[in-house]
Amino acid sequence: MAITHVVHTLRAPSELDYYDTRSVPLPADITALEAWNIMTGEPGPFLRQAFRIRDAISSMFGVKRIGGFSGTRRETVQPGDRLDFFLVEHSAPDMLVLTERDRHLDVMICLSIAERVLTITASVVTHNTYGRLYMLPVGPAHKLIVNHHLKRLRRKLEDRAATPGG
Numbered sequence: 001m002a003i004t005h006v007v008h009t010l011r012a013p014s015e016l017d018y019y020d021t022r023s024v025p026l027p028a029d030i031t032a033l034e035a036w037n038i039m040t041g042e043p044g045p046f047l048r049q050a051f052r053i054r055d056a057i058s059s060m061f062g063v064k065r066i067g068g069f070s071g072t073r074r075e076t077v078q079p080g081d082r083l084d085f086f087l088v089e090h091s092a093p094d095m096l097v098l099t100e101r102d103r104h105l106d107v108m109i110c111l112s113i114a115e116r117v118l119t120i121t122a123s124v125v126t127h128n129t130y131g132r133l134y135m136l137p138v139g140p141a142h143k144l145i146v147n148h149h150l151k152r153l154r155r156k157l158e159d160r161a162a163t164p165g166g
Contacts, residue, residue, distance in 0.1 A: 008097075008110040009123035017105070017132065018124035018139050024150040025117050028157045032096035032111040033077060035118050038156050039149035040069040040084070047145065054138075061130050063104050104131035118153070120146055 013019045030038075043051075051068030059065055066085035074083065077096075081088045086098035086109065096111040110121040122142060126132045 008108075008112065008121050010099075010106055010108045010125050011123070013123070015125075016123050017126040018122065018135050018142075020139075020143055020146070021119060021121040022143070022146050022150060023117050023119040024154050026113070026157060027154065028161050029116065030113070030157065031093040032113055032118075033074065033091065033093075035111055035113070035153055036083065036096055037073045038153050041071050041073060043069040043071060050141070058104075058134070061104070063102055063130070063134075066100070104128055104134055118150070120150070122146070 009019065010016065026035075048068055051066065055065040055067065069084050072084075074081075077083060077088045077091045079088055079090060081091075083098060086100050088096070089099050089108075090097035094113045098109045098111075100107045105124050105126045108121075108123045110119075110123075112119050112121070124135060126135060
């Protein structure tokens with residue numbers, strides 16, 4: 001049986017243009033894909049507007065539109081599938097690795113679960129000046145968005161656990 005090594009970042013953190021990792025203890029056992037579904041299931045008006053602005057500005061620089069999160073729930077994914085604008089690189093109950101590559105940057109998002117703690121790791125390698133300028137607002141915004149998603153995930157799991165039969 002072959003063992004596949006899964007990489008959590010695009011490169012070593014010291015070689016990245018952006019690196020962030022955030023964790024939350026989970027009140028219930030779930031898979032990485034279930035966590036993704038809960039976190040992106042209801043993007044909300046602020047995030048939808050942020051993606052519209054991102055697409056409008058980025059398209060002027062030849063960067064493809066990504067459209068944001070659709071809220072579509074997936075029961076299974078495998079490498080080569082798409083979760084909205086991300087390409088699924090690896091999918092296992094305890095890990096989901098997603099990438100997006102464009103002319104301005106490469107992004108990898110890794111959701112991993114160990115000992116009932118979900119960790120989201122984001123890594124970015126920029127390719128040009130636009131990529132570096134793009135990350136100036138996106139880096140801090142990404143941290144806020146991930147923090148919001150993690151709080152929402154935890155709250156939804158706590159609500160589910162408190163519901164009879166949940």
